[in-house]
Amino acid sequence: MPVEPSADALLQMRGITKRFGPTVALDDVSLEIRSGRVLALIGENGAGKSTLMKVLSGATSPDAGDMTLAGNAYQPTHPHHARLAGVAMIYQELTVAPDLSIEDNILLGCESSRFGWLNRKAQRERLAEAFELLGLNEFHPGTLASRLSPAQQQLIEIARALVIDARVVIFDEPTSSLTAADVRKLFEIIKLLKSRGMGIAYISHFLEEVRELCDDYAVLRDGRCVGAGELTDTSDANIVRMMIGRETSELFPTVPHEKGEPLLSISELTSRDHPAPVSLDVHRGEIVGLAGLIGAGRTELLRAIYGLEPIQSGRVSIEEIACGQSPAGSIKAGMGIISEDRKSEGLAQGLSITDNLTLSKLDRYSTFGFLNLRRRAAAAREGMQSLQVKAHSADQPIGQLSGGNQQKVAFARVLHQNADVYLLDEPTRGIDVGTKAEIYRLMGQLAADGKAVLFVSSYLPELMAVCDTIGVMARGQLREVRPVKDWTEDEILQISISN
Numbered sequence: 438m439p440v441e442p443s444a445d446a447l448l449q450m451r452g453i454t455k456r457f458g459p460t461v462a463l464d465d466v467s468l469e470i471r472s473g474r475v476l477a478l479i480g481e482n483g484a485g486k487s488t489l490m491k492v493l494s495g496a497t498s499p500d501a502g503d504m505t506l507a508g509n510a511y512q513p514t515h516p517h518h519a520r521l522a523g524v525a526m527i528y529q530e531l532t533v534a535p536d537l538s539i540e541d542n543i544l545l546g547c548e549s550s551r552f553g554w555l556n557r558k559a560q561r562e563r564l565a566e567a568f569e570l571l572g573l574n575e576f577h578p579g580t581l582a583s584r585l586s587p588a589q590q591q592l593i594e595i596a597r598a599l600v601i602d603a604r605v606v607i608f609d610e611p612t613s614s615l616t617a618a619d620v621r622k623l624f625e626i627i628k629l630l631k632s633r634g635m636g637i638a639y640i641s642h643f644l645e646e647v648r649e650l651c652d653d654y655a656v657l658r659d660g661r662c663v664g665a666g667e668l669t670d671t672s673d674a675n676i677v678r679m680m681i682g683r684e685t686s687e688l689f690p691t692v693p694h695e696k697g698e699p700l701l702s703i704s705e706l707t708s709r710d711h712p713a714p715v716s717l718d719v720h721r722g723e724i725v726g727l728a729g730l731i732g733a734g735r736t737e738l739l740r741a742i743y744g745l746e747p748i749q750s751g752r753v754s755i756e757e758i759a760c761g762q763s764p765a766g767s768i769k770a771g772m773g774i775i776s777e778d779r780k781s782e783g784l785a786q787g788l789s790i791t792d793n794l795t796l797s798k799l800d801r802y803s804t805f806g807f808l809n810l811r812r813r814a815a816a817a818r819e820g821m822q823s824l825q826v827k828a829h830s831a832d833q834p835i836g837q838l839s840g841g842n843q844q845k846v847a848f849a850r851v852l853h854q855n856a857d858v859y860l861l862d863e864p865t866r867g868i869d870v871g872t873k874a875e876i877y878r879l880m881g882q883l884a885a886d887g888k889a890v891l892f893v894s895s896y897l898p899e900l901m902a903v904c905d906t907i908g909v910m911a912r913g914q915l916r917e918v919r920p921v922k923d924w925t926e927d928e929i930l931q932i933s934i935s936n
Contacts, residue, residue: 447472447636448493448511448524448605453502455488460829462488463499464660470605470636475627477647477668478640480657481680481869483827483839486640489657490607493638494526495519507604517546525598529610530780533582533590540564540578543596567599571626588619595626606630607638612646616731624650642869644673656680681871688874689902692881696905697721700889701742701772701858706751708741710734713913714751719858719889724880726904726921727893728929734913735893736777739860742891743767743774755858768797773851777862777893779840783847786836790828791817793835793846798854820849825875841872848879859883862893877903897926909933 448470455463463485470476480486491497493504495513504511506522513519516526533542540560549559561578568574571592582590591611598606608627612620627650631637641647647654648668655665656679664671664679677688701719711734719725727735740746742753744763753761760770767774776783784793794817795802802813817831824845828838835843844864851859861880865873880890880903894900900907901921908918909932916932 446470447507449505450489450493451503453489453492453499453504455492455497455499458829461660463492466502466657466660466662468655468662468665470638471653472636473631473634474652475631475637475639475650477651477654478638478657479644479647479654479676479680481841481871483842484657484680484869485660486657487609487839488660490526490609490638490640493519493605494524494607496526520546520597520601520603523602523604524607525594525601525603525605526607527591527594527598527609527611531587531590531594533593535581535583537582538579539573539576539582539585539593542582542593543567543600545597547601563600564596567596570599570629571596572622586619588615588622591615591623592626595630598630603635605636605638607640609640610642611639612641612643620646642873644676648673658682677870680869681874688870689899690874690878690881692878692885694722694881694884696723697887700756701891702752702754702757703742704752704754706738706741706753707749708737708746709749710746711737711741711913712749713915715915716751717908717915717918719891721887721889722884723906724884724890724892724904725918726900726907727891727910727915728895728897728900728907729910729933731895733910733933735910736862737913738910738915739774739862739891739893743772743860745774768854768856771855771857772860773797773854773856773858774860775844775847775851775862775864777866779843779847784835784843787834789832790821790826790835790838790846791831794820794831794849794853797850816853820853821846823852824849824879841868844868844872844876848876857888859888859890861890863895864892865894865896865899873899897929900929901926911935 446469451467453463453466466489478486488497492499495516495518511522513522543564544560549556549563564578573592582593611623615623627637639651651668654668654676656663656676658680697720699718700721703715703717705714705716707714715738729735741748742761744761744767748761752759755770755772758770760767760772780786791814795813799808802809814831821831826842826845828842835846865876883890892904904921906918907921907924909916909929911933
């Protein structure tokens, strides 16, 4: 879609096209980032957002198209070139070196030196304003980055943009691992950058964030820009229609299901990381949601149920059969888990889709210790097809897929196990609305098939829309469990923050 240049256009991209073999990742994309404004870049996983930002930040060269920055031709050949030109990229997966100091992380690649020696005094003078603006004054510049929280490490990335006097800053899903308080602070900082005349590109799957923070929008679908303009001129429903190509009534699809007898029983369970005893039953045909703030103990509870953390006391059973002593035992008992940490724990990034999908249940392809690779590959292709995983082939490394397609493979793996109990820890974090809708439908279908689903989420609208029962956790305790119809979002929040 062509973009008419505006008077305050700071950066323009025109006709950007990028192919990877037969795959067209970007197809004639044009957009602009304006001075003192925040552009929301919206689209499903695989729509081309990451590729477009890699072109902008110099990590990838386009096959066609051109860019201008402050009216001058802009053709970065690598990320450092882009950074020196004034374009800073803040990735979802932070690029902080934990064993370097705050100072060395911020100034890496643009140090102050004289005769080959670092000029620490000059460097700290450069850092002073950034430290003041970002609230880093409580830390000495020589503090190791490993001592900082994820939110504080994110400030290091933003400080990099400030010390190089960046004119354009790109934020890629910056709130995915932040607490509510940290999100508020981040928004204040972005508004401060905006007030200084910077142009901001903000990638997010949360439309409520986009509404609060952004001025303009551009929607990508299948590598094309299918809509752009000022946010005040469009509705959320219209944005979603552009993103997924269908009506918003399908965002929370429901599959009718009925609650049966108890399947998963948790009795007075404690573990090293979850000392408060928890008791809970999850029935066949039931989706139970666990709400609460980050750090409330929800993840620790799921890990103890599955056997990833040693149980100190209590009991976990599936239809009266004790389990939860080890992941292998849990798989054998009919339990599957999807970890919140997809990158480092949920999937093996360097292995193929086939390996990731089948590794937890290889015995069905083994005869006298030998794998039937043909049958295994056929099962992987069937799993990919059933969940509509977009990939070149089942042999493609999982790390090359979009986040949404990786999450589909994670689901395909537990489906391949033929589990009866599903432990889902933030399964929709960092994925687009279209893939979220598919996951909600899949959860409903699992319940309709008589499975039990225990679902952790920090996003209250999806808990209220998808679950039959919601339990609220706070400070490691399961405070209250009710049918979803008996909850309001305000009540859930009140219990979540109570002492």
